[in-house]
Amino acid sequence: MPSTEEIRVWDPFVRVFHWSLVVLFAIAYLTGDEESRLHIWIGYAILALLAARIVWGFVGTRHARFRDFVFPPRVILGYALAMVTMRARRYLGHNPLGGAMVVTLLVCLSLTGITGYLLLPGEASSPDQIAAATLAPIAMARANGRDEHNRDDDGLLKELHEALADLTVILVLLHIAGVLASSLVHRENLVRSMITGRKRAGPD
Numbered sequence: 001m002p003s004t005e006e007i008r009v010w011d012p013f014v015r016v017f018h019w020s021l022v023v024l025f026a027i028a029y030l031t032g033d034e035e036s037r038l039h040i041w042i043g044y045a046i047l048a049l050l051a052a053r054i055v056w057g058f059v060g061t062r063h064a065r066f067r068d069f070v071f072p073p074r075v076i077l078g079y080a081l082a083m084v085t086m087r088a089r090r091y092l093g094h095n096p097l098g099g100a101m102v103v104t105l106l107v108c109l110s111l112t113g114i115t116g117y118l119l120l121p122g123e124a125s126s127p128d129q130i131a132a133a134t135l136a137p138i139a140m141a142r143a144n145g146r147d148e149h150n151r152d153d154d155g156l157l158k159e160l161h162e163a164l165a166d167l168t169v170i171l172v173l174l175h176i177a178g179v180l181a182s183s184l185v186h187r188e189n190l191v192r193s194m195i196t197g198r199k200r201a202g203p204d
């Protein structure tokens with residue numbers, strides 16, 4: 001008989017991190033097209049969250065640590081094969097494939113944020129100057145008949161920033177598919193666990 005006892009797996013930090021990231025990522029993605037101060041503030045918030053999560057990956061609770069969910073490629077591949085044949089074993093923390101996706105998401109989000117930061121004109125690194133630096137130079141460049149945004153050589157960087165953001169969206173869709181597949185295979189609601197922090201105890 002499956003156990004009905006529940007144990008705590010995801011600590012409050014991981015849960016707040018996750019759902020804040022979901023909301024902030026959606027806003028960042030939707031505000032990227034405009035010259036938006038909101039986009040930059042949200043982008044900084046995402047970078048701050050990522051930095052905190054990376055530190056937590058070394059000092060946090062058991063299942064939040066990288067050590068708990070970073071596996072060698074052989075194990076990840078084996079798990080992927082087992083998943084296809086519905087024989088994947090259950091993990092209390094992230095499974096090897098899920099863990100690989102978490103790391104990929106963290107890397108892609110960081111690269112998206114960093115390329116976004118590099119897109120800003122030099123003087124915009126201080127938050128106080130964001131408004132002036134993002135809006136005024138663009139207007140000035142346009143008034144002077146220069147190419148868009150006072151960032152003539154940044155076209156490629158902007159493309160890269162956008163491509164990374166799009167790649168992250170694809171990864172998120174795969175991530176959600178993985179969460180649903182895993183929930184079905186092991187007959188548990190992983191989305192609920194990411195809200196309550198609790199999971200069914202039992203074979204790990």
Ligand code: HEM
Pocket residue numbers: 025028029031032033034035036039040042043044046047109112113114115116117118119120149158159161162165
């Ligand atoms: C990590 C989450 C982020 C996501 C998902 C994201 C997404 C996007 C997207 C989709 C675009 C539109 C690109 C285009 O249409 O060409 C964009 C543009 C831009 N982003 Fe981000 N971004 C993020 C973080 C940041 C950060 C941290 C900054 C700066 C600190 C930033 C600054 C910019 C700038 C300056 C543009 C160009 C706006 C323009 O010139 O039209 N982004 N971003």
Ligand code: HEM
Pocket residue numbers: 014017018021022025053064093094095098102105106109172175176179190191192193194
């Ligand atoms: C509404 C859509 C989403 C759902 C339902 C969802 C669900 C989940 C669940 C259930 C987990 C835990 C997986 C496990 O048990 O091993 C998880 C982890 C994670 N998800 Fe999502 N997710 C969503 C959207 C996103 C988005 C948009 C991002 C990033 C932009 C994201 C990034 C992550 C990360 C980084 C983790 C690892 C959490 C940690 O260990 O700190 N998720 N997600």
